[in-house]
Amino acid sequence: xxxxxxxxxxxxxxxxxxxxxxxxxxxxxxxxxxxxxxxxxxxxxxxxxxxxxxxxxxxxxxxxxxxxxxxxxxxxxxxxxxxxxxxxxxxxxxxxxxxxxxxxxxxxxxxxxxxxxxxxxxxxxxxxxxxxxxxxxxxxxxxxxxxxxxxxxxxxxxxxxxxxxxxxxxxxxxxxxxxxxxxxxxxxxxxxxxxxxxxxxxxxxxxxxxxxxxxxxxxxxxxxxxxxxxxxxxxxxxxxxxxxxxxxxxxxxxxxxxxxxxxxxxxxxxx
Amino acid sequence: xxxxxxxxxxxxxxxxxxxxxxxxxxxxxxxxxxxxxxxxxxxxxxxxxxxxxxxxxxxxxxxxxxxxxxxxxxxxxxxxxxxxxxxxxxxxxxxxxxxxxxxxxxxxxxxxxxxxxxxxxxxxxxxxxxxxxxxxxxxxxxxxxxxxxxxxxxxxxxxxxxxxxxxxxxxxxxxxxxxxxxxxxxxxxxxxxxxxxxxxxxxxxxxxxxxxxxxxxxxxxxxxxxxxxxxxxxxxxxxxxxxxxxxxxxxxxxxxxxxxxxxxxxxxxxxxxxxxxxxxxxxxxxxxxxxxxxxxxxxxxxxxxxxxxxxxxxxxxxxxxxxxxxxxxxxxxxxxxxxxxxxxxxxxxxxxx
Numbered sequence: 001x002x003x004x005x006x007x008x009x010x011x012x013x014x015x016x017x018x019x020x021x022x023x024x025x026x027x028x029x030x031x032x033x034x035x036x037x038x039x040x041x042x043x044x045x046x047x048x049x050x051x052x053x054x055x056x057x058x059x060x061x062x063x064x065x066x067x068x069x070x071x072x073x074x075x076x077x078x079x080x081x082x083x084x085x086x087x088x089x090x091x092x093x094x095x096x097x098x099x100x101x102x103x104x105x106x107x108x109x110x111x112x113x114x115x116x117x118x119x120x121x122x123x124x125x126x127x128x129x130x131x132x133x134x135x136x137x138x139x140x141x142x143x144x145x146x147x148x149x150x151x152x153x154x155x156x157x158x159x160x161x162x163x164x165x166x167x168x169x170x171x172x173x174x175x176x177x178x179x180x181x182x183x184x185x186x187x188x189x190x191x192x193x194x195x196x197x198x199x200x201x202x203x204x205x206x207x208x209x210x211x212x213x214x215x216x217x218x219x220x221x222x223x224x225x226x227x228x229x230x231x232x233x234x235x236x237x238x239x240x241x242x243x244x245x246x247x248x249x250x251x252x253x254x255x256x257x258x259x260x261x262x263x264x265x266x267x268x269x270x271x
Numbered sequence: 272x273x274x275x276x277x278x279x280x281x282x283x284x285x286x287x288x289x290x291x292x293x294x295x296x297x298x299x300x301x302x303x304x305x306x307x308x309x310x311x312x313x314x315x316x317x318x319x320x321x322x323x324x325x326x327x328x329x330x331x332x333x334x335x336x337x338x339x340x341x342x343x344x345x346x347x348x349x350x351x352x353x354x355x356x357x358x359x360x361x362x363x364x365x366x367x368x369x370x371x372x373x374x375x376x377x378x379x380x381x382x383x384x385x386x387x388x389x390x391x392x393x394x395x396x397x398x399x400x401x402x403x404x405x406x407x408x409x410x411x412x413x414x415x416x417x418x419x420x421x422x423x424x425x426x427x428x429x430x431x432x433x434x435x436x437x438x439x440x441x442x443x444x445x446x447x448x449x450x451x452x453x454x455x456x457x458x459x460x461x462x463x464x465x466x467x468x469x470x471x472x473x474x475x476x477x478x479x480x481x482x483x484x485x486x487x488x489x490x491x492x493x494x495x496x497x498x499x500x501x502x503x504x505x506x507x508x509x510x511x512x513x514x515x516x517x518x519x520x521x522x523x524x525x526x527x528x529x530x531x532x533x534x535x536x537x538x539x540x541x542x543x544x545x546x547x548x549x550x551x552x553x554x555x556x557x558x559x560x561x562x563x564x565x566x567x568x569x570x571x572x573x574x575x576x577x578x579x580x581x582x583x584x585x586x587x588x589x590x591x592x593x594x595x596x597x598x599x600x601x602x603x604x605x606x607x608x609x610x611x612x613x614x615x616x617x618x619x620x621x622x623x624x
Binding site for chain 1: 357
């Protein structure tokens with residue numbers, strides 16, 4: 001039988017795509033499965049299924065406070081990151097000036113630089129700042145949020161710049177000729193047109209901050225804790241499925257956020 | 272609608288003057304076209320009228336209202352862009368309603384006016400679609416409806432047809448012109464396309480290097496261009512360089528003695544000839560200026576033929592003949608008789624640059 005080259009090509013493409021997808025999803029699948037195992041030391045085959053590990057989360061104070069800290073930090077960092085990133089993207093996308101492309105690259109850097117390097121450098125910077133100014137920077141909530149805002153900015157710049165390319169500058173002039181002043185034009189045309197990019201940036205920035213471990217390790221105050229740190233600390237002593245259960249909740253939270261976001265802006269169109 | 276007056280409008284950026292002393296009167300309901308090559312200042316002029324570029328000098332009035340210092344949103348000028356400039360996140364109806372919303376119109380008033388505007392551009396029923404779901408021609412008609420919905424005092428069109436393909440361009444061109452006449456819209460359009468300009472305008476303004484070269488009807492520009500630039504830019508011409516040595520007597524650089532209408536020009540001059548005013552073949556002998564030449568080149572334009580005739584070492588003319596099938600068509604190298612009446616000669620002083 002003759003095998004049509006194109007059919008073969010399509011099969012190879014789909015095969016690779018599904019393999020890659022499986023590669024990404026498999027750990028998520030196992031973590032979720034593991035969270036329901038009855039035995040304390042995870043092993044195959046499961047001896048039975050239980051929900052008790054989800055209950056165990058509530059008994060561990062570190063998870064609860066870590067979750068709350070992570071949530072607060074992620075929300076604050078996202079808001080700050082957007083407040084800085086959106087105006088920066090607007091200017092960078094529309095004006096070329098000396099150093100503008102360097103600034104653009106610089107703003108994208110935090111997601112390129114390894115987290116541990118970023119964490120170390122911010123740690124050193126905050127120590128120096130504290131020495132120089134005498135202000136309690138290191139270990140403060142403000143210091144942690146400032147560091148996390150750096151994780152949000154690259155996402156904002158990338159996604160907002162991408163959504164701006166779909167907006168014709170003339171559309172803003174059209175709005176003005178139709179009677180909209182500058183502020184109304186910005187609100188009704190510019191901001192409205194880049195809204196999908198902003199929403200997606202908020203989501204990805206939030207996720208980046210919420211899940212960040214490396215930088216937080218350097219920046220949290222002694223005794224203070226974020227959810228990823230709580231998970232790490234727990235894992236140092238125990239390997240029971242509680243950690244898997246926490247991860248499942250985290251996956252559910254992020255997945256839920258993506259689904260809700262996708263209802264309002266099609267993520268596939270902006271990312 | 273209202274009239275529009277530009278008085279000695281000038282725009283300078285540093286030492287460069289991009290628009291110099293432009294004065295225009297656009298009558299109520301008139302379609303005026305600013306025509307010129309790119310960089311001639313026509314777009315800057317339009318943007319000054321719209322309010323996006325503050326003039327360095329001069330003033331603008333819409334009707335009796337001075338608008339020179341008003342921002343764009345207070346000028347009540349409807350603007351249509353080359354790139355359509357629709358709001359991508361709004362439906363067609365929302366796009367058209369935008370200007371009315373800005374004017375704080377009642378909901379009950381907005382809806383019928385949006386429908387009316389869409390009906391005018393033959394897009395009734397498209398209100399719920401998004402711009403990306405429409406073709407280029409349809410998008411430009413939405414842009415037109417959006418500009419018309421606010422009942423502007425003047426309609427400003429910035430190369431509105433340049434992004435459309437040839438066939439659509441013709442269609443939208445006729446449509447804009449028909450609407451403009453039907454609604455009596457005072458309109459200023461900017462274009463570099465002379466055919467577009469000639470077919471749509473009531474009056475044309477030819478610009479170059481930031482200055483107005485000539486204002487007039489199609490016939491004015493074609494029959495009596497005021498300078499060599501206009502003669503060259505509007506329609507086609509062939510040029511013969513030479514000297515006016517006596518009233519009505521022109522000697523070309525190649526030594527041809529030609530008769531032209533006596534005029535103010537003396538000394539170094541350029542004669543401009545419209546290719547369709549020239550005759551080729553035996554009939555040429557009866558005309559004021561006639562001579563023999565050899566056919567250098569024939570270009571086939573479908574309905575027309577351009578015959579390039581070399582008269583001597585320096586001088587060459589283009590003769591345009593209709594491709595009727597029954598006329599004599601010369602071949603390259605043929606010796607032919609070429610002629611033209613004195614009245615066909617347009618003579619301008621030689622431009623020194």
